[in-house]
Amino acid sequence: MASTTVYPGSEPARWKYLDRIRTRAGPFTDGDAYDGSMVAEAMENMTVLVIGAGGLGCEILKNLALSGFKNIHVIDMDTIDISNLNRQFLFRAEDVGKYKAEVAARFVEKRVRGVKITPHNKMIQDFDEDFYMQFQLVVCGLDSIEARRWINATLVNMVDEEVEDSYKPLIDGGTEGFKGQSRVIFPTVTSCIECQLDMHAPRAAVPLCTLASIPRQPEHCIEWAHVIAWDAEKPFPSLDKDDPEHITWLFKKALLRAQEFNIPGVTYALTQGVVKNIIPAIAATNSVIAASCCNEALKIASNCAPSLGYPNNNYMMYSGNDSIYTYTFKHEKKDDCPVCGNLARELQVDPAWTLGELVESFATRPEAQLKKPSIRAESKTLYMQSPVSLEEATRPNLDKTLVELGLSDGEEVGVTDPAFATVSFKFKLKFKKTE
């Protein structure tokens, strides 16, 4: 039964709506884990990390500040672009070019009295475990799967069973157009981002021969300009995808190519979209997903209602294209997760492949998605991307087949990738049956 006493924090009149909910048990509150009288103070003493100050990040900062959190850090190395202004509501036209983290932090601090937001205009990879250890919660609003995987692997690695403080719940949101998802991860306890990697299958790449000789779609012409023409002509020292002059060059090249093959549909906007892999984004969807993440943050921090994550559902899919549809479910932890599992993940391979083919396949496999893998077998190093001397020494292996290298069906290999410095992925080679 609901309790009636409210236990306000430092400013009772200001936070009265929030305090009614977070400091009083409701019919769904788990009484054993909850003490309403402690909530306001506990939340004021927490430090929360926000990763990303873009479309989701702006919303997340606002929402956390209005959820009673007082100490927030935000990491984002990006600067503000004019195309951010249709949704990143803490930025104005005159802020274009400034650091997102800084402008967002100052804005929310100014609007919501008493909240302290520390901006870091850096990459998440610039910080070590000591830095991440200071937070009680991490909320991610990112558009890159690499960054998500990195922070996920880092938080899983930080867990020390004997230190309660080493468990940092990770709340992650993502959007695309009218769709999005939010999920809660208790590192090592529940399914992690690496367990869920197959939910983000990479887009199938167009074969090089299609680009080179038989283009059919406007995208093929653009990719040709991007991958082949640029390298052949090197019109500028290096490709800057945010430089309109560079995009215009690619656009014109693609257009000529399209005219040659009578392919309609190459436009500037499409060129930019393909080259930068632009994902459509609107304020409304960011509002839904960021709020869902922060709603879970409030519930986790206060225990005033059950949150996503444990023991049941941990994932909400949202789609607004056709009516509104949410699917909230439990994504199961995988024993063979290369980050949080104990078993090696099975990898179907053809024994006739060369090691080079295996290395390349890591980039496109939905269950691996590693772009610069270095591979070790139990008894020897097969291929190392760095340092240069080791790369040179192991390079000849790339042309040998798996069988020639003495690998056998069921053998375990360890894979590392510079994108995940601290993690070694374990895979078990499963040889395809040859006919």
Next chain:
Amino acid sequence: MTEIVMSQTPPILHGPSEKEKKYDRQLRLWAASGQAALESANLLLVNSGAGVVGVETFKNLILPGIGRFAIYDDALVEEADLGVNFFVDESCLGKPRSQCLTELLTELNPDVHGSWYPSEETAPSLDSLLATSPVFTAIIYTLPIAPERLAQLEAYGRQHKTPLFAIHSAGFYSYFRISLPGAFPIVDTHPDETATTDLRLLTPWPELVEFARDMTKDIDSLDAYEHGHLPYVVILLYYLERWKQTHEGRYPSTYKEKTEFRRIVQNAARADNPEGGEENFDEAAAAVLKTVVPPSLPSGLREVFDYTPSEPIEERSSFWIVANAIKAFHAKHKTLPLRGNVPDMKAKSSVYIQLQNIYKTKARQDAAEVLETAQSIAPGRQFDPAEVELFCKNAPFVKLINATKGVDSASSTCVNVLREVTAQELANDENAEITLSPLSLLPIYLALRATSHVASATADEILSSIEETIPGTKDHERIVSAAQEVARAEGGELHNIAALTGGMVAQEMIKIITKQYIPIDNTCIFDGIASRSQVLRL
């Protein structure tokens, strides 16, 4: 070097305008046509209570650039607003809330015009605002609201055919309900690209048959390159023709026949090459089950065909005239106008482009026939050929929302519907465990609805109000819990739930204003404890 390259290209090219740059990420969703619709919209928010959810909705509409907005709100800013609403600050205390919200919201986008009420000079009351303002495209009101005020808005909605959005957000719960003035058809529904493939393999027209025959007449003597680059459409047409010859003129129709046919196609691939197979034949085999299908009439379009517009203004709209013309087309040809898109497939560039043109030409012919029929239905009317073409292209995905008439929230029909839906939902819940379906969120709606006109209420007050509307519910366990949860909030909003709901409402508003994508029909309930939603027609 750069200059030489530049001078070779035609000078017709220029990059995007400043506005296109700013709105780039949304133009990819609703294009210039949708943007133009947004920019001509004029929205009203009638705000009340804690007053956050409507403001969050407006934030998400001002950023993408709606034309103008107005906020009507009697409240003065108090301390509690500062802990829940982002668009007020310390300097606002004691000032009209509508003024502060409007000023801080307008900062978000200099292209948008905002105004606030009540205002002594221009509109001291809601009545005078409704009477003097340019017609509103849509009105949002937040609950709780005084019954007289609600009646005023509903009367306005009826008179001006203005969609009304009711939103109620309290604690971890919220719902919103859209009342549309009549049937709401959508042509530009943005179906999933993968669902739109319609190749007419079982009803090919002469040009397509000719093209396929020509490419395959010496199929066995084609060299490896030519054979490996036959487009899968041509491969399937060729083997379908052969199947017919050995099956008394019939195409494969049962699942068993189709899998047999798929095997034939797969086995026809040449394996005497280094790859040990042919990618185009793999594509052909993979496409069998999805593309070897007779023409059908999707349920959404059937509903449109079966609907009889009830009002003259509806009947005269170009949508219903074109819909009738397509209906006539379908009656005559037993198939819909061709969409005309060809998915990417392995093929030589020139062959693919030829194939694409065969489909496009046929699609244009079909659209021209529909246009002609439309003109004969409404002589003297001018139709935009592009609009007719879009309709033909999207015909299988056209959707009709709110086909049965909407009703005012207080009317007896509304209560009857609610009783029926409640009985149905609670009955479904009995079997939820067996059917593995989530429990109904209707109890949340019932509990919030019981506080539609009061600032706050105890659980017992909520339960007796529900009992009055729907007898036999006061002891229902889940309704009791929902009532207790609503009571816990005492009418207060949680910022997150307001922001989340404001995001959903803004999405729906965009869909209705742009007439793109498919809006809800008609009530969406959100449970912030279980983190899920449910859409019901109430």
